[in-house]
Amino acid sequence: MGWRAARQSFRRYWQLYLLIVVPLVYFVVFKYVPMTNAVIAFKDYNVVEGIWGSEWVGFKHFSAFFSNPVFWNLVENTFLLSVYFLLAGFPIPIILALALNEVRLRWFKRTVQMVTYAPYFISTVVIVSMVILILSPRIGFMDRAFGFFGVDAPNLLADADYFRHIYVWSDIWQTAGYSAVIYMAALSGIDPSLYEAARVDGATRLQKIIHVDIPGIMPTAIIILILGVGNIMAVGFEKAFLLQNPLNLGTSEIIATYVYKVGLLNADFSQATAVGLFNSLINLLLLIGVNFAAKRISGSGLW
Amino acid sequence: MVTNTMVEIAQRKEPAAKDSRHPAQVKDSGIDRLFITCVYVLLITFLAVVLLPLIYIVASSFSSPNAVSSGRVWLWPVDFSIRGYEVALSNPQIVTGFLNSLFYTVVGTLVSVTLTIAIAYPLSRKDFFGRNVITAFIVFTMIFAGGLIPTYLVVQKLGLLDTRWALIVPGAIGVWQVIIARAYLRHSIPDSLYEAAEIDGAGSLRVLWSIVLPLAKPMIAVVALMYAIGQWNSYFEALLYLKSDELYPLQLVLRNVVILNTQSGSQNIASLLERQQLADLLKYSLIVISTVPVLLIYPFVARYFTKGMMIGAIKG
Numbered sequence: 001m002g003w004r005a006a007r008q009s010f011r012r013y014w015q016l017y018l019l020i021v022v023p024l025v026y027f028v029v030f031k032y033v034p035m036t037n038a039v040i041a042f043k044d045y046n047v048v049e050g051i052w053g054s055e056w057v058g059f060k061h062f063s064a065f066f067s068n069p070v071f072w073n074l075v076e077n078t079f080l081l082s083v084y085f086l087l088a089g090f091p092i093p094i095i096l097a098l099a100l101n102e103v104r105l106r107w108f109k110r111t112v113q114m115v116t117y118a119p120y121f122i123s124t125v126v127i128v129s130m131v132i133l134i135l136s137p138r139i140g141f142m143d144r145a146f147g148f149f150g151v152d153a154p155n156l157l158a159d160a161d162y163f164r165h166i167y168v169w170s171d172i173w174q175t176a177g178y179s180a181v182i183y184m185a186a187l188s189g190i191d192p193s194l195y196e197a198a199r200v201d202g203a204t205r206l207q208k209i210i211h212v213d214i215p216g217i218m219p220t221a222i223i224i225l226i227l228g229v230g231n232i233m234a235v236g237f238e239k240a241f242l243l244q245n246p247l248n249l250g251t252s253e254i255i256a257t258y259v260y261k262v263g264l265l266n267a268d269f270s271q272a273t274a275v276g277l278f279n280s281l282i283n284l285l286l287l288i289g290v291n292f293a294a295k296r297i298s299g300s301g302l303w
Numbered sequence: 304m305v306t307n308t309m310v311e312i313a314q315r316k317e318p319a320a321k322d323s324r325h326p327a328q329v330k331d332s333g334i335d336r337l338f339i340t341c342v343y344v345l346l347i348t349f350l351a352v353v354l355l356p357l358i359y360i361v362a363s364s365f366s367s368p369n370a371v372s373s374g375r376v377w378l379w380p381v382d383f384s385i386r387g388y389e390v391a392l393s394n395p396q397i398v399t400g401f402l403n404s405l406f407y408t409v410v411g412t413l414v415s416v417t418l419t420i421a422i423a424y425p426l427s428r429k430d431f432f433g434r435n436v437i438t439a440f441i442v443f444t445m446i447f448a449g450g451l452i453p454t455y456l457v458v459q460k461l462g463l464l465d466t467r468w469a470l471i472v473p474g475a476i477g478v479w480q481v482i483i484a485r486a487y488l489r490h491s492i493p494d495s496l497y498e499a500a501e502i503d504g505a506g507s508l509r510v511l512w513s514i515v516l517p518l519a520k521p522m523i524a525v526v527a528l529m530y531a532i533g534q535w536n537s538y539f540e541a542l543l544y545l546k547s548d549e550l551y552p553l554q555l556v557l558r559n560v561v562i563l564n565t566q567s568g569s570q571n572i573a574s575l576l577e578r579q580q581l582a583d584l585l586k587y588s589l590i591v592i593s594t595v596p597v598l599l600i601y602p603f604v605a606r607y608f609t610k611g612m613m614i615g616a617i618k619g
Contacts, residue, residue: 005432009431010432012430013425013428013430013431015506016425016431017431019421019422019425019507019511020422020425020426020437022421023418023419023422023476024422024437026418026476027440027444027476029457029461030454030457030473030475031441031444031448031449033453034448034449034450034453034454034456034457035447035449036449036453037449037452037454037456037457038449038450040452040453040456095345096346096349099342099345099346102338102339102342103342103343108343112346112349112350114602115353116349116350116353118353118601119353119357121597121601122536122594122598123535123537123554123593123594123597124536124538125536125538125554125555125557125558125561125562126536126554126557126590126594128562129557129558129561129562129586129589129590130356130360130590133363133561133586134356138374147374173352173353173356177353204332204334204335204338205338205339206334237539238538238539242558256451259452263451263452263455264451264452264455264543269456272451272452273450273452273453276450276451284446287446
């Protein structure tokens with residue numbers, strides 16, 4: 001559209017342009033202003049001088065973070081938690097979807113879908129509360145299970161070695177049914193003639209899954225994997241934060257929880273913003289890198 | 304674009320040719336029967352793994368304080384009692400939290416849906432100049448964000464800290480909801496309808512009000528529920544922006560009671576032991592109370608949700 005057409009569009013649909021003003025103001029104020037506020041990562045922010053009045057200090061806060069003894073520990077925790085989450089969480093929804101796709105009993109299929117999908121709607125606070133109650137060595141049913149063998153239940157929540165397992169598997173519990181939906185959709189889009197061909201060739205159900213279903217959902221799976229890798233450093237803050245206790249900090253302190261503590265609890269706004277920016281930047285680079293690789297290998301990417 | 308393929312997938316119907324995959328007349332061979340048995344075993348395991356913890360929580364919430372504390376409850380209430388709910392509902396903090404959450408959910412959803420439609424409708428119109436630029440402008444915020452502290456500074460500067468608005472305004476518009484709404488409006492409302500309305504002399508707002516909104520009811524329902532559930536479940540904004548506990552939403556109260564183990568709601572109980580037992584029981588009841596509203600609506604909306612989520616499923 002040229003400018004003439006634009007002017008015409010303005011005159012004709014001025015109400016539409018009026019309508020969109022408030023939402024756009026929202027995006028500017030709550031999304032773009034924070035992006036410019038992020039300059040405080042390069043300044044010594046103090047309340048009196050304000051964001052723009054504070055003194056420039058260059059990369060001081062970044063180098064302070066990189067030379068901080070916690071730096072490698074934070075990066076490692078964040079990275080391992082996400083990679084574990086990505087690897088463990090990736091195949092399970094696919095298996096669930098493939099299995100559901102084989103079921104002919106409609107009511108059974110519907111029930112499994114309804115039930116496994118439901119936890120997606122439960123809040124993070126409730127999930128973590130449930131984890132805490134179930135794993136609690138005093139009242140949870142872990143205690144009973146171990147008591148059955150005459151052993152005291154270990155306190156898994158206080159053990160840094162178990163934090164990642166608890167985090168990842170409770171998340172899979174919550175989201176597997178939901179993630180399976182997208183693969184179900186992909187499966188329903190497979191050309192039925194492929195199934196007929198497989199049947200003519202005398203394929204068993206398992207062979208049909210391996211040679212028709214799995215190749216059929218591959219493109220979807222790749223996209224989901226790319227996005228997962230792109231989010232590797234953006235592991236869910238809320239849950240890690242809620243599951244944290246002084247005893248498991250060794251593995252549960254991730255970049256996001258560190259930002260919260262440094263920023264809001266210690267009120268070191270500039271340092272926290274610098275750490276946050278570092279995290280976002282790595283994310284962005286990972287996303288671009290993975291997209292590039294995916295395009296090279298499979299010919300399809302996000303953009 | 305991913306989203307477009309997803310929309311297409313989402314709009315594809317359940318295959319009518321389902322039977323052509325496994326026609327009934329062809330008997331499964333022995334190996335196939337073994338295989339399908341494994342599939343059922345697997346699915347029943349999935350079902351059990353998801354259900355058992357939920358049943359455990361509900362069963363505990365209906366048990367006696369003593370049974371819960373001594374860990375005797377498994378999948379059925381022991382010494383059935385509703386003591387946990389009595390304690391919860393007589394606790395002012397929990398009741399306030401519940402009412403606050405209700406307020407945030409209702410008002411927040413109204414604000415969010417209104418703003419979402421206000422941006423999605425113009426962007427769905429082909430004759431809206433600059434819609435691609437604006438779409439890119441908002442989608443970019445999914446990929447890159449200023450971060451926790453820079454956003455906090457904005458909220459602080461606007462004077463929203465420790466007010467109810469802090470939980471409603473800063474997260475008012477979700478980019479995914481805008482994308483879903485825009486895709487729906489674009490695909491389900493034919494251009495000829497706009498042309499006809501225009502010939503009849505209706506302005507864009509009139510068209511929105513009397514034609515688009517009535518046609519978009521299913522989409523509005525889905526988007527509203529996504530916002531409502533998000534709002535009901537959120538606690539982090541409250542943790543960041545609120546100081547006064549009379550503004551706390553239920554999820555934050557839940558966190559304080561269960562996760563931080565703050566004693567609550569058992570002030571008038573005589574013995575220490577009994578107080579401890581009640582506090583344990585209260586946790587289970589509180590979990591149920593804060594989850595039930597969401598799970599009650601779920602069966603009614605699950606079908607529509609799947610469609611809507613299909614577009615939102617892939618997070619950027």
